[in-house]
Amino acid sequence: MTGRPEILFPLFGALTKLDGVGPKTAQIFDGAGINKPRDLLFTLPLSGVDRHRRASIREVVAPAVATVAVTIGEHYPPKTRGRPYRVNVTDEQTSFQLVYFHVRGDYLQKLLPTGQKRVVSGKLEIFDSIAQMVHPDHVVTLEEATEIPAFEPVYALHAGISQKLMYRATRSARAMAATLPEWIDPALKKREKWPDWHDALAAAHSPKSATDLSPHDPARQRLAYDELLAHQLTLALARAVIRRAKGVPSQGTGALSKKVLGLLPYRPTAAQTRAIAEINADLGSQFKMNRLLQGDVGSGKTLVAFMALLAVVESGGQGVMMAPTEILARQHLEGLQPLAADAGIRLEILTGRDKGQQRAQKLAALASGEIAILVGTHAVFQKDVIFNDLRLAIIDEQHRFGVSQRMELGAKGASTDVLVMTATPIPRSLALAQYGDMDVSVLDEKPPGRKPVQTALVSTSRMDEVVEKLRHAVAEGRQAYWVCPLVEESEFIDMTAAQERFKQLRAALGEGVVGLVHGQMPPAEKDAAMARFIAGETKVLVATTVIEVGVNVPNASIMMIERAESFGLAQLHQLRGRVGRGAAASTCLLLYQAPLSETGKRRLEILRETEDGFKISEEDLAMRGAGDVIGTAQSGLPRFRIADLERQTALMATAQTDARALLNDDPTLETTRGQAARTLLWLMEQDKAIRLISVG
Structure with missing residues (x-):
């Protein structure tokens, strides 16, 4: 078909x-x-609205919807303009008034002829101790009364469309x-x-x-499942096409990785060992790898990624690691450089800053295969970047790269294996919705030596106390981040807030102790301020945004977040992850402005209770909804009309298992159920998926 x-x-x-x-x-x-x-x-x-027929309005407690048969009495047209038109009516037990505004009298005489019976349904209210129904929703003859549903569904309306029309x-x-x-x-x-x-x-x-x-009603659940199944079938088909694409098996010898692991001061965690094994199995198979490595802040993704890169280098290929920003690319470089030195292989960085002679030399070394591993930003996409034998592409922070970019990168090497890393713990239902086409490895334990971070909530009214404590900590040689509040409206206000805080802290702690970075600074100044903090020259770094703080400073053991209630849970969790990287016991102070709203309070309390990013993300999802958690605009999250990712997580997991099982037994959807599944894909407008079957 x-x-x-x-x-x-x-x-x-x-x-x-x-x-x-x-x-x-x-x-x-x-x-x-x-x-x-x-x-x-x-x-x-x-x-829905309950419109069960009642004998009298006495059976309901106003204000409420009532549906009763009435005998129509006297009409009282308004004496002056702008006054209401009233009609007396009587049911089996009592009388009340129907009230209309700005309605022509002749129309109402026709609709409500005195002495006749009608069934009326509408909201009953008491006004000046008189029961009245203003503009009833339904006025029909006794014969037509069956048209009024006993329980009338209510739809979300768009201006210009009435419930009756819906x-x-x-x-x-x-x-x-x-x-x-x-x-x-x-x-x-x-x-x-x-x-x-x-x-x-x-x-x-x-x-x-x-x-x-309710979303748990069997009829609604079934319709939601249909949507999820169509979505997961599409992802499973995409996965099957990728898996059919022949990969180049990269069977590592283990020589380099043994060397590097032997020189490490600690042993990898069980989660790291498991992830490395899963990735190596993918690399060694003749199918293309398409895997997501999901790890919480500080779970040791860098080591796992490096082991994967080493495996392809051992088998004679090259690897590339991409980050969304230059700061993050340089951070990867710093993290990987010592490991590459241990392994004795050449690792380089390529960003938009590389120009002229320097760039030409790097490109030549890449094309000849001298550079084994390349770290970079999306600059590695450019046409003149040619690899000798690219086997593995690692993409950091997936949600900044769309699926199409994933494919573009894969096209650089004839059959490049793809590993996507994300430090944002994503709740299971969202991970399935967004990455259902991928296999997933999860790092869910912290490497040894990561100390827990003490988290405390402090009201901004105690600011003086907080600054005093900070002064003592700095005197003891500790370093701290001070993150200024997020002001949505303008970067300029963000900047002013940061500059003010910077001045106050400088006055309290002394010249040269406090540094500042904000979004409006020239990159060179920003880098210099960061460098001074990393070197320990400045003890406190005042910063506006989360991203700028994406550096690794083991000596920094205090994180102050001002107006913490203005940040999202995931952001606060990421920020807190910037401390607790060194030997010192670390603290994170969430400074909030009283009074906190109920949800604001709940959010900050969750952070105080747990450091488990997955738990935090589940709570975040329940509180904010799916679109917000990963920012729908760039998330590639499907739009479901019925399915609810927050409340139907288990359904999504079932749909994934079911879709993969169906395709496993019937890859071209030819069986009776397979043909029905094709109809479902057309019904759910998953034409892309249909094309994938025909590709097969």
Whole structure:
């Protein structure tokens, strides 16, 4: 099947084919990201209104929605303009008023003829001790009363679209949906008691009570699973294509790595040893490696990465390590240089700063294979950078590099293995959503010698005390970072805040003790200020942003974060990870401005309770939502209409296992279930995945 299956055509047709949708409404829908009947099907109600018929309004406690049959009494048109139009009505037990503003009298005479019976439904309120219903939502004859649903679904609205229209349009879209073949594994479906696709849609759009609106309701869960399964099938297909791509097996001899490990002052952790073994197995296989190395702050990713680079060098190839910024690239260089010296191999850095003769010499040494390992920024992408035999590309901080860049880099070497490193612990559901096409290695223990960091919360009202304590610490020869608050509006305010704090600390601690870095400084000045701090000439470094502090200063053992409540959890965790790298016991002070909001307080308390980045990221996800945790704009996170990554983590994991198992048994999706899975991919607009099958 090369194109979209015919059974889905109606769902991908024009919105104007739906009941009540004209060209104008279709345009409004389009603005809300709904441009075909399929999109409406997957726009589920957010809440519902109980419109069960009652004998009298006495059965509800105002303010509340009531639905009752009434006999229409006297009309009271307004005496002056701007006053309401009132109509007396009586149910089985009592009378009340229907109230309308700015409505023509002749229209209301027709809608509510005196002496006749009607069913009205709307919000009942008490005003001046009179029960009244302002602009009822429904006014119908007794025969038409069945049209009012007992529990009416409420949709998220876009200006210009009413609930009535949404109700009609979604019903009409449902009528267009054919019964589709089942793509879910029968055993799973039975175990979870999930309905068929068609029935699930009907149930989700016609909830009977509030419990039917929960993400754990079987109908909603099934529809969420469909989305996740389509997404994971796409990633699994991409993974299968990569795995089919022949790699060059790089079987390390172990000579260099033995030498380096023998010279280390400590032994690698069990997690590091496990990750090294997983990577070596990938490098040695004839398939291309596509692996994510996830490690918390200070879990020792550098050593694992270097062992992978050594394995390809031992087998006669070259490796490259890329970082998003020059500061980070230079940091990798500093971390790797001593290890390369131990191994006796040539390691160089290439960034945008390399010019002329110097650059030409490096490029020549790279092309001849003299340079075994290259460290750099995205400058290594440039056309004139040619490797002798590039076998392994390591990318640091994945979320700055898109999938397309991952592929571009892979194209540099005929069959380059790719290892992506991230220091941002990502909750499992997000890792699966974002990196489901990759195999994952996790470093979840700290290397020996990393001391825990004491974390304390202190109100800014105790600033004088804090500065006094800092003075004592500096006198004892300790070094500290002082991170200034993040001011969203402008870098200029950030800068001013930092300069003010710098002046105050300089006055308190003495000339030459305090250094300053902020975003507006020329790079050379920034580097110089950093260098003075690294060398221990300055004892306190005042800094604005997190990134600038991405350096390794083992002697720095104090981290002050001013207005900590203005930072995200992940950022605070990363900042705290800058201390605790040396022999001294380290502390992190979170200075907050009282009063703290409930969530602000919870965030800072989580940091005080744990240093486990994975635990922190799970909490962060629960508090902020998926888009915020990794910054959706550049995250490549899929947009799900139904699935909820925060509450349905387990579903995502099941979908990954299921998708990989299905492709393992049926790589070209030819079986009955495979064909149904193709229909699912078309339904979920995963055309990319369909193309991947045809590539196969």
